[in-house]
Amino acid sequence: MSDSKNNYFVAAAVVAANLDQATKISQKLSLTASNARVVMLRAGPSAAGFRPLTDAIHRLADVTVSSSKKINVIAATLNATSVEMFRAARAVKYFKAVYQSVEGGSTYLHSLDGIFERIKTEYEALLTLHRTQVKRLFDELDRLDGELRAAIVLKTLCLTEASQAEGQYKQSFVSVSENVEGTVNDIKKLIKDSQQQVALLN
Amino acid sequence: MKVEKLYEDDAHKWLAFGRDPSKVNGIIDTNQYMVTSENNSLLIDPGGVELFSAMLANVIKEVPVEKITHLFASHQDPDIISSLGLWDQALSTAKLHSPWLWEGFIRHYGMKNISYEPIADDGGILMLDDITLQFVPAHFLHSSGNMNVYDPKAKILMSGDIGAALEDNDVPLFVDDFNSHVSKMKMFHQRWMPSNEAKNDWVERVRKLDIEMMCPQHGRIFKGDDVKRFIDWFDTLEVGKLNVSR
Numbered sequence: 312m313s314d315s316k317n318n319y320f321v322a323a324a325v326v327a328a329n330l331d332q333a334t335k336i337s338q339k340l341s342l343t344a345s346n347a348r349v350v351m352l353r354a355g356p357s358a359a360g361f362r363p364l365t366d367a368i369h370r371l372a373d374v375t376v377s378s379s380k381k382i383n384v385i386a387a388t389l390n391a392t393s394v395e396m397f398r399a400a401r402a403v404k405y406f407k408a409v410y411q412s413v414e415g416g417s418t419y420l421h422s423l424d425g426i427f428e429r430i431k432t433e434y435e436a437l438l439t440l441h442r443t444q445v446k447r448l449f450d451e452l453d454r455l456d457g458e459l460r461a462a463i464v465l466k467t468l469c470l471t472e473a474s475q476a477e478g479q480y481k482q483s484f485v486s487v488s489e490n491v492e493g494t495v496n497d498i499k500k501l502i503k504d505s506q507q508q509v510a511l512l513n
Numbered sequence: 514m515k516v517e518k519l520y521e522d523d524a525h526k527w528l529a530f531g532r533d534p535s536k537v538n539g540i541i542d543t544n545q546y547m548v549t550s551e552n553n554s555l556l557i558d559p560g561g562v563e564l565f566s567a568m569l570a571n572v573i574k575e576v577p578v579e580k581i582t583h584l585f586a587s588h589q590d591p592d593i594i595s596s597l598g599l600w601d602q603a604l605s606t607a608k609l610h611s612p613w614l615w616e617g618f619i620r621h622y623g624m625k626n627i628s629y630e631p632i633a634d635d636g637g638i639l640m641l642d643d644i645t646l647q648f649v650p651a652h653f654l655h656s657s658g659n660m661n662v663y664d665p666k667a668k669i670l671m672s673g674d675i676g677a678a679l680e681d682n683d684v685p686l687f688v689d690d691f692n693s694h695v696s697k698m699k700m701f702h703q704r705w706m707p708s709n710e711a712k713n714d715w716v717e718r719v720r721k722l723d724i725e726m727m728c729p730q731h732g733r734i735f736k737g738d739d740v741k742r743f744i745d746w747f748d749t750l751e752v753g754k755l756n757v758s759r
Contacts, residue, residue, distance in 0.1 A: 398623065402602045408566035413574065422577035425570075426603050 315405040319441075320393035321507040326448065327386035328485070329501040329508075334379040340372035343490040345410075347469075354480040360472045361484065364465060375498060378455040385451060389444040389512075390417050392478060396441055399434040404428060444513050445512045452506050459499050514567045516574070518732070519726060520667040523705030524551040525644055526668050532683060537563045542682050543592050544673055544730055547574055548664065550642035555583040556600075557662055558593045558730050569603065575724065583639065584627065585648075585651030586674050587673035587730065588656030589615040591610050598623025600749065608662050610639060610648065611741040632660055651675060653711035661719075668725035675715065676743055677701050687708070687732045690744045697732065699750070706752040708738055716748045 344365045351361040406427050413420055469488030475486050520526060523579040530542040530693070545568055546557040554576050560568055573583065579607040581604055586613070597609070597619065604627040611619060613631035636648045655674050662671040678697035688694050702730040706712060727735040727743060735743050 339622045396711060398598065401601055404598055405562075405566045406569075406602075409570045409573075412566065412570045417570070418577075419573040419577040422579060425601070426578065430602055 319512050320390055320397055322511045323386055323393050325392035325508050327383055327390060329505045330379045330383040330386060331500045333501045334376055334383065336494055336501075337372050337375035337379060338415055338492070340368060340375065340494050343487060343494065344368035344463065345486040347484070350480055350483040354483075358472065358476050358480060358484070361469075362473065364468055364472060367465055371458065371465065371495075374458050375455065377453065378458070379492060382448065382451045382455065384406075385444060385448045386505075389448055390439070392437060392441050392444055396437040399437050401431050401471045403434050432505070437476070441512075445509060449509050449513075452502055452509060456499070456502050456506070459495055459502065462491065463494045466495075514570050514685065516571050519546075519728070520664075520669060521553065521562040522666070524549065524642075525666065526575075527664070527667055528575060529686060529734065532688045533564060533567050533684065534682070535567060535680065539673060540548060541592055541731060542680070544728065544732075544734075545687075546662075546728060547572060547575065548644070548646065548667075549580070549621075550666055552580065553582040553648065554580050555585055555641055555662075556581055556587045558583055558587055558673070559596055559600060561595045562591050562599065565599045568596070569599075576657045578603055581607060583610060583641070585609075585639075585660075586615070586619060587651075587661065587671075588612065588659045589618045589655065590734055593730070594619060595622050597627070601625055601627050609639075612656075612658030614657075624626065634658075636660065640723055649722075650653060650717050653706070653708040655705040655707065661722075665723065666722050669724060669728060669741075670719065670726070671723045671728045671730075673730050674705060675702075675747070676727055676729035676732065676735060677705075678729075680732055684733065686734055688735050688739050690739045690740050691735075691746075695746060701731075702747065702750055703752050705755040709752055712731060712747065712750070712752050716744055 314387060347361060347365045347368065351358045351365060358371060402460045406423070409423065470493060473481055473484030517529045519525065519529055519681055524629060526549045528547045529544055536542065540561065540563055543564065545560050548555045548557065556572070569701050584600060584607055586609060599627065600671045601624050607627045607631045609627050610630045610632055613633060616629050616631055632648045634650065634652070637648050639646045639648065645665065647665065649662040649756045651673060653663045659673060661673055663743050671693065676698070679696050679701055725737065727740045
Protein backbone atom coordinates (compact mmCIF):
# COMPACT_ATOMS: atom_id res chain seq x y z
CA MET A 312 0.00 0.00 0.00
CA SER A 313 1.49 3.40 -0.98
CA ASP A 314 1.96 6.33 1.39
CA SER A 315 -0.89 8.27 -0.18
CA LYS A 316 -3.19 5.27 0.30
CA ASN A 317 -2.31 5.28 3.97
CA ASN A 318 -3.80 8.78 4.08
CA TYR A 319 -7.05 7.87 2.36
CA PHE A 320 -9.27 8.75 5.24
CA VAL A 321 -7.42 12.05 5.73
CA ALA A 322 -7.98 12.91 2.04
CA ALA A 323 -11.71 12.20 2.30
CA ALA A 324 -11.94 14.36 5.42
CA VAL A 325 -10.17 17.24 3.63
CA VAL A 326 -12.67 17.00 0.73
CA ALA A 327 -15.58 17.08 3.18
CA ALA A 328 -14.11 20.16 4.90
CA ASN A 329 -13.46 21.91 1.55
CA LEU A 330 -17.02 21.37 0.38
CA ASP A 331 -18.41 22.58 3.68
CA GLN A 332 -16.42 25.77 3.12
CA ALA A 333 -17.63 25.95 -0.51
CA THR A 334 -21.24 25.75 0.68
CA LYS A 335 -20.70 28.76 2.94
CA ILE A 336 -19.00 30.77 0.18
CA SER A 337 -21.80 29.86 -2.28
CA GLN A 338 -24.28 31.54 0.01
CA LYS A 339 -22.41 34.81 -0.71
CA LEU A 340 -23.31 34.39 -4.39
CA SER A 341 -26.99 34.49 -3.50
CA LEU A 342 -26.42 37.70 -1.59
CA THR A 343 -24.57 39.18 -4.56
CA ALA A 344 -27.46 38.29 -6.88
CA SER A 345 -30.01 39.86 -4.50
CA ASN A 346 -27.93 43.05 -4.24
CA ALA A 347 -27.64 43.20 -8.02
CA ARG A 348 -31.42 42.95 -8.37
CA VAL A 349 -31.97 45.89 -5.99
CA VAL A 350 -29.48 48.04 -7.94
CA MET A 351 -31.12 46.98 -11.20
CA LEU A 352 -34.58 48.10 -10.02
CA ARG A 353 -33.21 51.46 -8.93
CA ALA A 354 -31.33 51.94 -12.21
CA GLY A 355 -34.49 51.53 -14.29
CA PRO A 356 -34.69 50.70 -18.03
CA SER A 357 -30.96 51.23 -18.71
CA ALA A 358 -30.18 48.17 -16.52
CA ALA A 359 -32.93 45.89 -17.78
CA GLY A 360 -30.33 43.60 -19.34
CA PHE A 361 -29.21 42.69 -15.81
CA ARG A 362 -32.35 40.71 -15.00
CA PRO A 363 -31.32 37.49 -16.77
CA LEU A 364 -27.85 37.87 -15.27
CA THR A 365 -29.11 38.12 -11.69
CA ASP A 366 -31.29 35.08 -12.36
CA ALA A 367 -28.20 33.26 -13.64
CA ILE A 368 -26.19 34.23 -10.54
CA HIS A 369 -29.03 32.98 -8.31
CA ARG A 370 -29.16 29.74 -10.25
CA LEU A 371 -25.39 29.35 -10.00
CA ALA A 372 -25.57 29.89 -6.23
CA ASP A 373 -28.37 27.33 -5.87
CA VAL A 374 -26.55 24.75 -7.99
CA THR A 375 -23.29 25.29 -6.11
CA VAL A 376 -24.94 25.01 -2.69
CA SER A 377 -26.90 21.87 -3.55
CA SER A 378 -23.96 20.27 -5.35
CA SER A 379 -21.57 21.10 -2.48
CA LYS A 380 -23.97 19.58 0.02
CA LYS A 381 -24.29 16.45 -2.11
CA ILE A 382 -20.51 16.13 -2.47
CA ASN A 383 -20.14 16.70 1.26
CA VAL A 384 -22.42 13.74 1.98
CA ILE A 385 -20.49 11.53 -0.48
CA ALA A 386 -17.18 12.61 1.08
CA ALA A 387 -18.48 11.91 4.60
CA THR A 388 -19.68 8.44 3.54
CA LEU A 389 -16.36 7.84 1.81
CA ASN A 390 -14.60 8.91 4.99
CA ALA A 391 -16.53 6.33 7.03
CA THR A 392 -15.76 3.65 4.43
CA SER A 393 -12.09 4.66 4.52
CA VAL A 394 -11.94 4.18 8.28
CA GLU A 395 -13.60 0.75 7.94
CA MET A 396 -11.15 -0.10 5.18
CA PHE A 397 -8.22 1.00 7.33
CA ARG A 398 -9.42 -1.26 10.14
CA ALA A 399 -9.94 -4.18 7.76
CA ALA A 400 -6.50 -3.66 6.18
CA ARG A 401 -4.99 -3.64 9.65
CA ALA A 402 -6.76 -6.89 10.54
CA VAL A 403 -5.49 -8.53 7.32
CA LYS A 404 -1.97 -7.35 8.16
CA TYR A 405 -2.04 -8.68 11.74
CA PHE A 406 -3.57 -12.03 10.73
CA LYS A 407 -0.99 -12.42 7.95
CA ALA A 408 1.68 -11.90 10.60
CA VAL A 409 0.16 -14.75 12.64
CA TYR A 410 0.41 -17.12 9.65
CA GLN A 411 3.99 -16.04 8.95
CA SER A 412 5.10 -16.50 12.54
CA VAL A 413 3.58 -19.94 13.15
CA GLU A 414 3.94 -21.47 9.68
CA GLY A 415 4.28 -25.22 10.16
CA GLY A 416 4.48 -24.87 13.92
CA SER A 417 0.98 -24.71 15.30
CA THR A 418 -1.49 -27.51 15.85
CA TYR A 419 -4.48 -25.21 15.62
CA LEU A 420 -3.43 -22.78 12.86
CA HIS A 421 -6.12 -24.21 10.59
CA SER A 422 -8.76 -23.04 13.08
CA LEU A 423 -8.03 -19.50 11.84
CA ASP A 424 -8.50 -20.28 8.14
CA GLY A 425 -12.22 -19.51 7.93
CA ILE A 426 -11.82 -16.31 9.93
CA PHE A 427 -8.89 -15.11 7.81
CA GLU A 428 -10.82 -15.81 4.60
CA ARG A 429 -13.80 -13.82 5.92
CA ILE A 430 -11.57 -10.91 6.91
CA LYS A 431 -9.94 -10.83 3.46
CA THR A 432 -13.35 -11.02 1.74
CA GLU A 433 -14.66 -8.14 3.87
CA TYR A 434 -11.56 -6.11 3.00
CA GLU A 435 -12.04 -6.79 -0.74
CA ALA A 436 -15.70 -5.74 -0.50
CA LEU A 437 -14.68 -2.51 1.23
CA LEU A 438 -12.08 -1.85 -1.46
CA THR A 439 -14.77 -2.20 -4.16
CA LEU A 440 -17.18 0.04 -2.25
CA HIS A 441 -14.41 2.58 -1.73
CA ARG A 442 -13.57 2.64 -5.45
CA THR A 443 -17.26 3.19 -6.33
CA GLN A 444 -17.56 6.03 -3.84
CA VAL A 445 -14.33 7.65 -5.07
CA LYS A 446 -15.64 7.59 -8.66
CA ARG A 447 -18.94 9.13 -7.58
CA LEU A 448 -17.08 11.86 -5.73
CA PHE A 449 -14.81 12.49 -8.69
CA ASP A 450 -17.81 12.76 -11.07
CA GLU A 451 -19.68 15.16 -8.80
CA LEU A 452 -16.63 17.39 -8.37
CA ASP A 453 -16.18 17.41 -12.15
CA ARG A 454 -19.81 18.37 -12.65
CA LEU A 455 -19.56 21.28 -10.21
CA ASP A 456 -16.28 22.38 -11.79
CA GLY A 457 -18.10 22.54 -15.15
CA GLU A 458 -20.82 24.78 -13.68
CA LEU A 459 -18.20 27.09 -12.25
CA ARG A 460 -16.32 27.29 -15.56
CA ALA A 461 -19.51 28.60 -17.16
CA ALA A 462 -19.74 31.22 -14.41
CA ILE A 463 -16.72 33.07 -15.80
CA VAL A 464 -18.91 34.11 -18.76
CA LEU A 465 -21.25 35.73 -16.23
CA LYS A 466 -18.54 38.12 -15.18
CA THR A 467 -17.94 39.26 -18.78
CA LEU A 468 -21.65 39.71 -19.39
CA CYS A 469 -22.01 41.70 -16.15
CA LEU A 470 -19.22 44.04 -17.25
CA THR A 471 -20.86 44.50 -20.66
CA GLU A 472 -24.18 45.40 -19.02
CA ALA A 473 -22.39 47.69 -16.55
CA SER A 474 -20.96 49.70 -19.42
CA GLN A 475 -24.51 50.46 -20.60
CA ALA A 476 -25.80 51.53 -17.19
CA GLU A 477 -26.11 55.17 -16.19
CA GLY A 478 -23.09 56.72 -14.42
CA GLN A 479 -24.17 56.44 -10.75
CA TYR A 480 -25.04 52.70 -11.12
CA LYS A 481 -22.11 51.71 -13.30
CA GLN A 482 -19.73 51.15 -10.34
CA SER A 483 -22.35 49.05 -8.50
CA PHE A 484 -22.64 46.69 -11.47
CA VAL A 485 -18.85 46.51 -11.81
CA SER A 486 -18.75 45.49 -8.13
CA VAL A 487 -21.32 42.78 -8.79
CA SER A 488 -19.18 41.33 -11.57
CA GLU A 489 -16.10 41.47 -9.35
CA ASN A 490 -17.97 39.76 -6.50
CA VAL A 491 -19.11 36.99 -8.82
CA GLU A 492 -15.58 36.51 -10.12
CA GLY A 493 -14.01 36.54 -6.61
CA THR A 494 -16.55 34.12 -5.13
CA VAL A 495 -16.38 31.70 -8.06
CA ASN A 496 -12.56 31.74 -7.94
CA ASP A 497 -12.61 30.96 -4.19
CA ILE A 498 -14.92 27.99 -4.77
CA LYS A 499 -12.89 26.82 -7.78
CA LYS A 500 -9.74 26.74 -5.62
CA LEU A 501 -11.53 24.51 -3.09
CA ILE A 502 -12.82 22.25 -5.86
CA LYS A 503 -9.37 22.00 -7.45
CA ASP A 504 -7.83 21.07 -4.09
CA SER A 505 -10.59 18.50 -3.58
CA GLN A 506 -9.95 17.01 -7.01
CA GLN A 507 -6.27 16.67 -6.13
CA GLN A 508 -7.21 14.95 -2.87
CA VAL A 509 -9.54 12.56 -4.72
CA ALA A 510 -6.75 11.80 -7.20
CA LEU A 511 -4.75 10.49 -4.20
CA LEU A 512 -7.55 8.03 -3.51
CA ASN A 513 -7.49 6.46 -6.99
CA MET B 514 7.09 -14.51 23.21
CA LYS B 515 7.61 -16.83 26.16
CA VAL B 516 4.80 -19.16 27.18
CA GLU B 517 4.92 -20.64 30.67
CA LYS B 518 2.56 -23.23 32.09
CA LEU B 519 1.67 -22.11 35.62
CA TYR B 520 -0.80 -24.84 36.52
CA GLU B 521 -2.20 -28.02 34.98
CA ASP B 522 -4.77 -30.49 36.19
CA ASP B 523 -6.28 -32.41 33.27
CA ALA B 524 -7.94 -29.83 31.03
CA HIS B 525 -7.64 -27.11 33.69
CA LYS B 526 -4.57 -25.00 32.81
CA TRP B 527 -3.11 -21.59 33.49
CA LEU B 528 -0.66 -20.22 30.94
CA ALA B 529 1.39 -17.02 31.05
CA PHE B 530 2.46 -15.19 27.87
CA GLY B 531 5.09 -12.47 27.94
CA ARG B 532 8.61 -11.20 27.31
CA ASP B 533 7.92 -10.82 23.59
CA PRO B 534 11.31 -10.16 21.90
CA SER B 535 9.59 -8.69 18.82
CA LYS B 536 7.74 -6.11 20.91
CA VAL B 537 7.85 -2.56 19.49
CA ASN B 538 10.31 -0.30 21.33
CA GLY B 539 8.91 2.16 23.83
CA ILE B 540 5.82 0.23 24.90
CA ILE B 541 5.60 -1.22 28.37
CA ASP B 542 6.12 -4.99 28.65
CA THR B 543 2.99 -6.90 29.64
CA ASN B 544 2.02 -10.36 30.85
CA GLN B 545 -1.05 -12.02 29.39
CA TYR B 546 -2.71 -15.09 30.86
CA MET B 547 -5.04 -17.81 29.66
CA VAL B 548 -7.14 -20.24 31.67
CA THR B 549 -8.40 -23.28 29.81
CA SER B 550 -11.01 -25.87 30.71
CA GLU B 551 -12.50 -28.80 28.79
CA ASN B 552 -14.32 -26.74 26.15
CA ASN B 553 -13.59 -23.10 26.93
CA SER B 554 -10.74 -20.66 27.43
CA LEU B 555 -10.49 -17.28 29.10
CA LEU B 556 -7.89 -14.78 27.88
CA ILE B 557 -6.96 -12.45 30.73
CA ASP B 558 -5.83 -8.91 29.85
CA PRO B 559 -5.06 -9.91 26.24
CA GLY B 560 -2.89 -6.84 25.63
CA GLY B 561 -2.43 -4.00 23.19
CA VAL B 562 -2.75 -3.83 19.41
CA GLU B 563 0.99 -4.17 18.88
CA LEU B 564 0.98 -7.51 20.68
CA PHE B 565 -2.00 -9.03 18.91
CA SER B 566 -0.23 -11.11 16.25
CA ALA B 567 2.28 -12.59 18.69
CA MET B 568 -0.48 -13.35 21.19
CA LEU B 569 -2.82 -15.00 18.69
CA ALA B 570 0.07 -16.98 17.18
CA ASN B 571 0.97 -18.34 20.61
CA VAL B 572 -2.58 -18.91 21.80
CA ILE B 573 -3.44 -21.11 18.81
CA LYS B 574 -0.45 -23.28 19.63
CA GLU B 575 -2.39 -24.20 22.75
CA VAL B 576 -6.06 -24.17 21.77
CA PRO B 577 -8.11 -23.82 18.56
CA VAL B 578 -9.44 -20.32 18.13
CA GLU B 579 -13.09 -21.35 18.61
CA LYS B 580 -12.21 -22.48 22.11
CA ILE B 581 -11.44 -18.91 23.18
CA THR B 582 -14.92 -18.13 24.43
CA HIS B 583 -14.17 -15.50 27.08
CA LEU B 584 -11.97 -12.42 27.44
CA PHE B 585 -11.32 -10.50 30.62
CA ALA B 586 -10.10 -6.90 30.89
CA SER B 587 -9.15 -5.88 34.41
CA HIS B 588 -9.68 -2.25 33.38
CA GLN B 589 -9.79 0.02 30.33
CA ASP B 590 -6.16 0.83 29.60
CA PRO B 591 -4.67 0.36 26.10
CA ASP B 592 -1.97 -2.07 27.26
CA ILE B 593 -4.78 -4.24 28.66
CA ILE B 594 -7.33 -4.35 25.85
CA SER B 595 -6.59 -2.06 22.87
CA SER B 596 -6.30 -5.24 20.75
CA LEU B 597 -10.05 -5.75 21.23
CA GLY B 598 -10.94 -4.58 17.70
CA LEU B 599 -8.75 -7.37 16.29
CA TRP B 600 -9.93 -10.07 18.72
CA ASP B 601 -13.41 -8.99 17.70
CA GLN B 602 -12.58 -10.10 14.13
CA ALA B 603 -11.30 -13.46 15.36
CA LEU B 604 -13.84 -14.34 18.06
CA SER B 605 -17.31 -13.63 16.80
CA THR B 606 -19.23 -15.12 19.73
CA ALA B 607 -16.90 -14.52 22.68
CA LYS B 608 -17.83 -12.57 25.81
CA LEU B 609 -15.74 -9.79 27.30
CA HIS B 610 -15.90 -9.57 31.11
CA SER B 611 -14.84 -6.19 32.46
CA PRO B 612 -15.97 -3.68 35.11
CA TRP B 613 -19.34 -2.12 34.23
CA LEU B 614 -17.75 1.30 34.64
CA TRP B 615 -15.74 0.97 31.42
CA GLU B 616 -18.22 -0.44 28.92
CA GLY B 617 -18.76 2.80 27.03
CA PHE B 618 -15.03 3.48 27.01
CA ILE B 619 -13.80 0.02 26.02
CA ARG B 620 -16.24 -0.12 23.10
CA HIS B 621 -14.13 2.66 21.52
CA TYR B 622 -11.52 0.00 20.72
CA GLY B 623 -14.02 -1.56 18.28
CA MET B 624 -16.49 -4.23 19.29
CA LYS B 625 -19.09 -5.45 16.81
CA ASN B 626 -19.20 -9.18 17.50
CA ILE B 627 -17.96 -9.81 21.03
CA SER B 628 -20.55 -9.13 23.74
CA TYR B 629 -19.79 -7.08 26.85
CA GLU B 630 -20.52 -8.76 30.18
CA PRO B 631 -20.31 -6.03 32.82
CA ILE B 632 -18.85 -7.01 36.19
CA ALA B 633 -20.57 -5.40 39.17
CA ASP B 634 -18.56 -3.36 41.67
CA ASP B 635 -18.60 -6.18 44.21
CA GLY B 636 -17.20 -8.71 41.72
CA GLY B 637 -18.69 -11.88 40.31
CA ILE B 638 -18.22 -15.48 39.22
CA LEU B 639 -17.40 -17.02 35.85
CA MET B 640 -17.87 -20.74 35.29
CA LEU B 641 -15.48 -22.17 32.73
CA ASP B 642 -17.07 -25.62 32.38
CA ASP B 643 -16.59 -26.95 35.93
CA ILE B 644 -13.91 -24.41 36.89
CA THR B 645 -15.02 -21.54 39.10
CA LEU B 646 -13.25 -18.22 38.59
CA GLN B 647 -13.90 -15.29 40.90
CA PHE B 648 -13.73 -11.63 39.86
CA VAL B 649 -12.23 -9.90 42.87
CA PRO B 650 -12.68 -6.10 43.29
CA ALA B 651 -9.45 -4.09 43.17
CA HIS B 652 -10.87 -0.63 42.56
CA PHE B 653 -8.50 2.33 42.36
CA LEU B 654 -5.54 -0.06 42.06
CA HIS B 655 -4.88 1.66 39.79
CA SER B 656 -8.03 2.15 37.73
CA SER B 657 -11.21 3.41 39.40
CA GLY B 658 -13.07 0.35 38.13
CA ASN B 659 -10.69 -2.59 38.46
CA MET B 660 -10.90 -6.37 38.93
CA ASN B 661 -8.57 -9.29 39.66
CA VAL B 662 -9.23 -12.94 38.77
CA TYR B 663 -8.93 -15.64 41.44
CA ASP B 664 -8.96 -19.36 40.81
CA PRO B 665 -9.51 -21.14 44.17
CA LYS B 666 -8.62 -24.57 42.79
CA ALA B 667 -5.36 -23.54 41.13
CA LYS B 668 -4.79 -21.02 43.97
CA ILE B 669 -3.77 -18.38 41.46
CA LEU B 670 -4.62 -14.68 41.74
CA MET B 671 -4.21 -12.62 38.58
CA SER B 672 -3.63 -9.28 40.26
CA GLY B 673 -3.60 -6.83 37.35
CA ASP B 674 -1.35 -3.86 38.09
CA ILE B 675 -0.95 -4.87 41.72
CA GLY B 676 2.50 -6.41 42.10
CA ALA B 677 3.67 -4.85 38.83
CA ALA B 678 7.32 -3.92 38.37
CA LEU B 679 9.11 -1.77 35.81
CA GLU B 680 11.95 -3.85 34.41
CA ASP B 681 13.77 -4.73 31.21
CA ASN B 682 12.07 -6.92 28.63
CA ASP B 683 14.13 -10.07 29.13
CA VAL B 684 14.01 -10.58 32.93
CA PRO B 685 12.91 -13.92 34.44
CA LEU B 686 9.18 -14.58 34.74
CA PHE B 687 9.29 -15.28 38.50
CA VAL B 688 10.50 -13.21 41.45
CA ASP B 689 13.72 -14.80 42.68
CA ASP B 690 14.75 -12.30 45.37
CA PHE B 691 11.84 -10.41 46.91
CA ASN B 692 13.97 -7.83 48.76
CA SER B 693 15.82 -6.71 45.65
CA HIS B 694 12.58 -6.77 43.66
CA VAL B 695 10.97 -4.17 45.94
CA SER B 696 12.93 -1.31 44.36
CA LYS B 697 11.42 -2.18 40.97
CA MET B 698 7.86 -2.06 42.33
CA LYS B 699 7.87 0.84 44.77
CA MET B 700 7.52 3.82 42.46
CA PHE B 701 4.95 2.02 40.30
CA HIS B 702 2.63 1.42 43.24
CA GLN B 703 3.15 4.79 44.89
CA ARG B 704 2.55 6.81 41.73
CA TRP B 705 -0.02 4.77 39.81
CA MET B 706 -2.15 3.79 42.80
CA PRO B 707 -4.00 6.77 44.24
CA SER B 708 -5.75 5.52 47.38
CA ASN B 709 -4.49 4.06 50.68
CA GLU B 710 -8.08 3.28 51.62
CA ALA B 711 -8.55 1.22 48.45
CA LYS B 712 -5.21 -0.47 48.98
CA ASN B 713 -6.13 -1.46 52.56
CA ASP B 714 -9.49 -2.77 51.37
CA TRP B 715 -7.76 -4.99 48.79
CA VAL B 716 -5.17 -6.23 51.31
CA GLU B 717 -7.92 -7.21 53.72
CA ARG B 718 -9.81 -8.96 50.95
CA VAL B 719 -6.93 -11.01 49.55
CA ARG B 720 -5.54 -12.02 52.95
CA LYS B 721 -8.61 -14.26 53.17
CA LEU B 722 -7.71 -16.05 49.92
CA ASP B 723 -5.51 -19.13 49.65
CA ILE B 724 -2.95 -17.94 47.08
CA GLU B 725 -0.07 -20.01 45.76
CA MET B 726 0.79 -17.73 42.87
CA MET B 727 0.15 -14.01 42.33
CA CYS B 728 0.38 -12.96 38.69
CA PRO B 729 0.63 -9.26 37.83
CA GLN B 730 0.17 -7.75 34.39
CA HIS B 731 3.69 -6.27 34.36
CA GLY B 732 6.90 -7.65 35.81
CA ARG B 733 7.35 -10.94 37.62
CA ILE B 734 5.09 -13.58 39.15
CA PHE B 735 5.16 -14.16 42.93
CA LYS B 736 5.19 -17.76 44.19
CA GLY B 737 4.75 -19.34 47.60
CA ASP B 738 5.98 -17.21 50.50
CA ASP B 739 6.68 -14.28 48.21
CA VAL B 740 2.91 -13.80 47.84
CA LYS B 741 2.57 -13.12 51.57
CA ARG B 742 5.74 -11.02 51.52
CA PHE B 743 4.21 -8.86 48.80
CA ILE B 744 0.89 -8.43 50.64
CA ASP B 745 2.72 -7.47 53.86
CA TRP B 746 4.95 -5.00 51.97
CA PHE B 747 2.00 -3.47 50.14
CA ASP B 748 0.03 -3.23 53.39
CA THR B 749 2.60 -0.84 54.85
CA LEU B 750 3.36 1.10 51.69
CA GLU B 751 1.99 4.62 51.42
CA VAL B 752 0.51 5.13 47.96
CA GLY B 753 -0.86 8.18 46.15
CA LYS B 754 2.46 9.99 46.30
CA LEU B 755 3.46 12.44 43.59
CA ASN B 756 7.15 13.04 44.21
CA VAL B 757 8.61 9.57 44.09
CA SER B 758 11.80 8.72 42.24
CA ARG B 759 12.00 5.90 39.74
